[in-house]
Amino acid sequence: MTGFPTLFYKEVLRFWKVGFQTVAAPVITALLYLLIFSHVLESRVQIYEKVSYTAFLVPGLVMMSLLQNAFANSSSSLIQSKVTGSIIFVLLPPISYRAFYMAYMLAALVRGLSVGAGVLLATLWFAPLQFAEPLWILVFAMLGGSILASLGVIAGIWADKFDQLAAFQNFLIMPLTFLSGVFYSIHSLPPFWQQVSHWNPVFYMIDGFRHGFFGVSDVSPWQSLTIVTTCFVLLSLLTLEMLKRGYKLRA
Amino acid sequence: MTPAIRVQQVAKRFGSVEALAGVSLEVPQGEFFGLLGPNGAGKTTLISALAGLVRLDRGRIEVMGCDVVADYRNARRQLGVVPQELVFDPFFSVRETLRIQCGYFGIRQSRKREDWIDEILANLDLTGKANANMRSLSGGMKRRVLVAQALVHRPPVIVLDEPTAGVDVELRQTLWQFIRRLNQEGHTVVLTTHYLEEAENLCTRIAMLKAGQVVALDTTANLLRRFSVHELRLKLAPGIDLPPELASRARHKEGVWFIAFDQYSEIEPVLGILRANGGGLEDLEIGKPDLEDVFVRVMHGKEGLPPLIAGAGASAASPGHLEVAG
Numbered sequence: 001m002t003g004f005p006t007l008f009y010k011e012v013l014r015f016w017k018v019g020f021q022t023v024a025a026p027v028i029t030a031l032l033y034l035l036i037f038s039h040v041l042e043s044r045v046q047i048y049e050k051v052s053y054t055a056f057l058v059p060g061l062v063m064m065s066l067l068q069n070a071f072a073n074s075s076s077s078l079i080q081s082k083v084t085g086s087i088i089f090v091l092l093p094p095i096s097y098r099a100f101y102m103a104y105m106l107a108a109l110v111r112g113l114s115v116g117a118g119v120l121l122a123t124l125w126f127a128p129l130q131f132a133e134p135l136w137i138l139v140f141a142m143l144g145g146s147i148l149a150s151l152g153v154i155a156g157i158w159a160d161k162f163d164q165l166a167a168f169q170n171f172l173i174m175p176l177t178f179l180s181g182v183f184y185s186i187h188s189l190p191p192f193w194q195q196v197s198h199w200n201p202v203f204y205m206i207d208g209f210r211h212g213f214f215g216v217s218d219v220s221p222w223q224s225l226t227i228v229t230t231c232f233v234l235l236s237l238l239t240l241e242m243l244k245r246g247y248k249l250r251a
Numbered sequence: 252m253t254p255a256i257r258v259q260q261v262a263k264r265f266g267s268v269e270a271l272a273g274v275s276l277e278v279p280q281g282e283f284f285g286l287l288g289p290n291g292a293g294k295t296t297l298i299s300a301l302a303g304l305v306r307l308d309r310g311r312i313e314v315m316g317c318d319v320v321a322d323y324r325n326a327r328r329q330l331g332v333v334p335q336e337l338v339f340d341p342f343f344s345v346r347e348t349l350r351i352q353c354g355y356f357g358i359r360q361s362r363k364r365e366d367w368i369d370e371i372l373a374n375l376d377l378t379g380k381a382n383a384n385m386r387s388l389s390g391g392m393k394r395r396v397l398v399a400q401a402l403v404h405r406p407p408v409i410v411l412d413e414p415t416a417g418v419d420v421e422l423r424q425t426l427w428q429f430i431r432r433l434n435q436e437g438h439t440v441v442l443t444t445h446y447l448e449e450a451e452n453l454c455t456r457i458a459m460l461k462a463g464q465v466v467a468l469d470t471t472a473n474l475l476r477r478f479s480v481h482e483l484r485l486k487l488a489p490g491i492d493l494p495p496e497l498a499s500r501a502r503h504k505e506g507v508w509f510i511a512f513d514q515y516s517e518i519e520p521v522l523g524i525l526r527a528n529g530g531g532l533e534d535l536e537i538g539k540p541d542l543e544d545v546f547v548r549v550m551h552g553k554e555g556l557p558p559l560i561a562g563a564g565a566s567a568a569s570p571g572h573l574e575v576a577g
Contacts, residue, residue, distance in 0.1 A: 002324065002355075002356070002357040003354065003355040003356070003357060005354065006351055006353075006354025006355055007354075007355065009351075009354070010343075010351050010354075013342070013343075013347075014342050017342050018342075081340075084338060084339075084340075084341075085334075085336050085338035086338045086339060086340045088304070088334055088338060089338075089340065089351075089352065089355070089400065090355065091302075091303070091304055092302055092303075092304070092327060092330075092332055093327060093352075093355035093356050093404075094323065094324035094325070094327040094328050094355075094356065094357070095355060096324070246306060250303065250304055250305065250306055251265070251299070251304065251305045251306065
């Protein structure tokens with residue numbers, strides 16, 4: 001794994017140096033969502049018994065921020081390096097494709113977890129949270145973050161221009177995360193949209209994550225774990241294959 | 252002894268463009284080797300293939316005996332590449348950039364590592380900028396950092412892809428002084444440049460590429476000898492133009508016209524044309540050709556340039572024997 005610790009450190013340092021933009025800003029955005037949605041819906045919506053709407057919303061927002069920032073980190077780092085040409089600094093050294101993947105993926109996961117933790121801390125003031133089964137919280141945070149970090153690597157390698165990456169983010173990542181049950185339970189949806197939601201892997205990440213807080217969820221956490229783990233394995237294999245072939249990185 | 256670089260029948264195509272069409276060459280250890288050619292000749296593609304940035308359609312390349320595909324990690328450890336484009340990572344300072352580059356090659360934090368970084372910084376006149384962010388550096392300074400990045404892991408083979416393009420004279424001198432020293436210490440250096448004077452002064456051997464093929468490969472001295480045409484250097488009075496029949500054969504540089512010739516008998520017809528057009532000759536000098544002449548002749552192909560004066564020696568422009576590889 002020559003080069004892995006340095007590439008990982010460099011990627012963490014990269015987002016940490018602009019922490020206001022990469023960590024603080026998404027925390028504030030999540031806080032605004034919480035203030036607006038809880039103000040409008042707190043007295044009108046009750047999803048689980050003995051769980052206020054604001055408390056229900058917090059894990060969803062934490063996970064959504066975690067996922068979106070994990071994706072943003074690996075994808076933006078790669079596209080910036082490609083566009084500016086500085087990607088050459090990581091292509092010339094003897095870094096294996098596995099080390100390359102692990103470094104970008106884990107650094108993106110660190111950013112996702114940092115933002116998620118930030119949102120959780122900032123929102124603790126607004127709703128009393130339970131931590132019914134904390135292991136599920138950890139497992140889904142890690143797996144969900146790793147999946148979106150891997151998707152970020154794929155998008156960063158695939159995109160040649162910033163607008164292609166923006167399209168990937170706006171037409172795939174945003175709908176998947178927003179329509180995954182962050183703001184509602186899928187049981188409140190019409191049957192057709194309930195079915196559609198079951199094809200969205202992000203739904204399982206958020207539902208499993210939320211189960212860790214309240215001990216209740218829309219589907220069994222074991223089912224969510226199976227689906228999320230399968231997604232992670234498949235995406236990791238795809239990313240590793242792209243890197244091994246040098247897809248769009250080595251002509 | 253294992254050659255520093257061995258390129259065997261290397262071919263690469265980008266769509267309809269044949270960037271490399273069966274290139275073969277060897278660079279012995281310790282050599283200062285020049286890779287010359289016009290834009291699009293395949294120099295950067297060859298260097299990219301050497302560095303593993305381009306995957307070959309055919310052929311193989313070894314660096315210090317390590318295959319750049321099968322044994323890519325060891326091959327890359329042997330190689331330090333200064334890329335042609337002025338690229339940098341805007342998040343880091345110069346010292347951070349160099350430390351990170353060390354880490355990519357598995358060189359851990361140590362006093363020895365810091366001393367080497369300090370030595371490189373001093374040799375490239377970067378000490379004062381060590382803690383400056385990369386974004387704040389001038390183009391020339393950024394170029395120096397690129398050179399420093401290529402050297403942090405003390406590679407036995409250093410490849411410089413047009414390192415002095417667009418940089419001031421001072422940097423060129425500093426850079427060549429340092430690279431010469433590294434070469435004397437045993438590092439193999441491969442250089443591509445558009446400044447043929449640099450190549451002539453620095454390189455012991457030169458390969459010329461044209462349309463993805465090696466069209467000349469020899470020591471610099473032999474190339475100059477084989478193309479041992481002479482050169483007439485004419486300085487004309489202000490306002491006087493070289494007659495068109497001579498201008499088509501000549502090149503112009505800093506107010507002096509250069510006309511290549513093989514035999515002294517070719518001089519008189521040139522002077523005759525000048526006289527017939529009103530004279531105006533201020534200065535005349537006969538000199539040996541430089542690498543620029545050799546380059547122009549080689550790039551015109553085996554047929555060479557047309558004779559200086561029609562009928563004044565059919566073999567006048569024969570480029571002589573070329574060691575053609577690939």
